[in-house]
Amino acid sequence: MNKIxxxxxxxGNLRSVKKALxxxxxxALITSDKNALLAADKLILPGVxxxxxxxxxxxxxxxxxxxxxKVLLEKAPILGICLGMQLFTEFSEEGNCEGxxxxxxxxxxxxxxxxxxxxxxxxxxxxxxEKGCFLDDPVYSNGSFYFVHSYHxxxxxxxxxxxxxxxxxxxxxxxxxxxxxxxQFHPEKSFQAGLSLLKKFCS
Numbered sequence: 001m002n003k004i005x006x007x008x009x010x011x012g013n014l015r016s017v018k019k020a021l022x023x024x025x026x027x028a029l030i031t032s033d034k035n036a037l038l039a040a041d042k043l044i045l046p047g048v049x050x051x052x053x054x055x056x057x058x059x060x061x062x063x064x065x066x067x068x069x070k071v072l073l074e075k076a077p078i079l080g081i082c083l084g085m086q087l088f089t090e091f092s093e094e095g096n097c098e099g100x101x102x103x104x105x106x107x108x109x110x111x112x113x114x115x116x117x118x119x120x121x122x123x124x125x126x127x128x129x130e131k132g133c134f135l136d137d138p139v140y141s142n143g144s145f146y147f148v149h150s151y152h153x154x155x156x157x158x159x160x161x162x163x164x165x166x167x168x169x170x171x172x173x174x175x176x177x178x179x180x181x182x183x184q185f186h187p188e189k190s191f192q193a194g195l196s197l198l199k200k201f202c203s
Contacts, residue, residue, distance in 0.1 A: 004028040004202050005040040009057040011047040011083060013188070017198075020188035024199040032061050042202060043067075043076060046188075047083030051107060051151070052095025054087050067100060077179045079201050085175065085182030086153060094151055102180050104156040110168065117168040120150040125165050127173050127185065133162035134181065135174055135197065143193030145185035147173075152184060 006017050006028050014030045021028045028044070029036060037043065047054055058064050070076040080088050089099045092107035099107070110119045124144040129136045152171040155161050163174025163183070173184040181201065187194030 002041040002202060003039060004042050004044065005037055006030045006044045006046065007037065007063070008032040009045075009047075009054065009061055009063060011049045011054050011057060013046045013048045013082075013186075016186075017044060017046045017081065017188045020195055020198055021202065024195050024202075026199060026202045028202075032063065034062065034066055037063070037066055037070065040070070040076065043070065043078040044081065044201075045078060045084035045087065046081040047087065048148070049083060050094060051083065051086055051092040051099070052097035054083055055097050055099060058087070058100075064100065071102065071180060075179045077201070078181070079198075080180075080182035081188070082149060082184060082186055085184055086151060088175070088180060088182050089153055092151065103153075103160055103175060103177055103182075105153050105160070105172075105175070107151050107153055109151050110171075112168045115168060120148060121167045122148050125167060125173075125185075127163045127165050129163045129174065130161070133174075134176055135162055135183075135200075137196070137200065139196045140193035143190070145173075145183075145187065145194060146189040147185045149184060153182070 086107040088102040089105040090101045165173035
């Protein structure tokens with residue numbers, strides 16, 4: 001059985017992810033304990049809040065080097081959710097802060113010139129997954145997912161983009177590079193489609 005760790009770095013929404021996993025009969029541990037993280041088979045980095053606060057918390061807990069080891073060297077699968085996905089990028093406008101740098105990408109605030117759109121983007125929206133990608137699954141590829149965010153990821157390498165969503169314009173709502181997967185939406189709040197996605201990652 002896979003050891004699933006939900007990384008606790010003080011950025012909220014952890015219990016919701018754990019409860020969603022439990023509904024799919026997936027056992028997971030919420031912790032920031034380094035030994036537990038080093039022993040994990042798979043990691044989930046959720047998050048709600050400010051980018052610079054998230055990076056500060058990871059650094060203060062001594063988790064940035066550990067994540068580099070687990071994710072980049074040991075190739076442990078990791079799923080970033082919302083802020084967690086944004087932290088995978090090199091830089092964010094939110095706090096003008098450097099991220100983990102797992103992707104050649106930056107995190108930018110929504111800017112609308114031609115049509116007024118509310119920021120943050122809150123609510124249900126569809127995701128168009130790339131054919132053949134890890135998340136291309138009929139179980140949820142036609143479903144809607146729940147979003148709450150003011151910033152979005154812009155990838156330098158378009159091959160890293162495996163899902164897009166339109167909100168005023170098209171943005172990257174799912175990214176992947178080898179063992180590293182990020183989703184801008186909240187699968188733990190997206191009913192059966194989201195639960196199925198979480199179960200696929202964990203299994």
